[in-house]
Amino acid sequence: MVDVFSGRLLVSKDGRSVDPEEALQNKVVGLYFSAAWCSPCRDFTPVLCDFYTELLEESQPPAPFEIVFISSDHSAEEMLGYMHSMHGDWLALPFHDPYKHDLKKKYNITAIPKLVIVKQTGEVITDKGRKQIRDKGLSCFRNWLESADIFQNFSS
Numbered sequence: 001m002v003d004v005f006s007g008r009l010l011v012s013k014d015g016r017s018v019d020p021e022e023a024l025q026n027k028v029v030g031l032y033f034s035a036a037w038c039s040p041c042r043d044f045t046p047v048l049c050d051f052y053t054e055l056l057e058e059s060q061p062p063a064p065f066e067i068v069f070i071s072s073d074h075s076a077e078e079m080l081g082y083m084h085s086m087h088g089d090w091l092a093l094p095f096h097d098p099y100k101h102d103l104k105k106k107y108n109i110t111a112i113p114k115l116v117i118v119k120q121t122g123e124v125i126t127d128k129g130r131k132q133i134r135d136k137g138l139s140c141f142r143n144w145l146e147s148a149d150i151f152q153n154f155s156s
Contacts (some may be wrong), residue, residue: 003021004118005024010093011091014086020068022112023066029066029067029117030066031070031127032115033072034112035079036082036086040112041113048130049086057099067090071095080095
């Protein structure tokens with residue numbers, strides 16, 4: 001993930017700037033392309049929130065997983081409102097960062113919501129994260145982890 005977000009900062013839900021190198025190291029990363037105005041997004045976001053909470057807050061040790069929200073909102077205010085009202089405690093690419101357009105191209109995002117699960121290198125594990133979470137729940141994380149080639153002692 002260092003390669004994907006190299007030289008950029010991410011933001012936390014509470015507005016802090018976060019170094020992606022530190023925050024995403026040795027983790028499976030979900031790139032969440034979404035927006036507040038999109039009703040399928042508003043339908044899936046609480047499901048993703050529960051998935052994230054179970055993996056990080058209810059597992060010991062917490063799962064090596066992080067989400068980076070890439071907004072398709074119409075304004076920074078809309079993005080922040082969406083993050084505060086519906087998102088888990090995950091990270092986001094700042095609204096005004098033009099890199100979001102490159103990411104949409106790189107991962108072939110033609111519709112939202114889209115959850116692309118990637119390795120540390122940015123290589124895609126699956127671009128069907130949303131469907132897999134809906135179909136398999138937490139068990140899909142084990143498959144992602146096995147594909148991610150990261151050292152871990154996570155057990156579920």
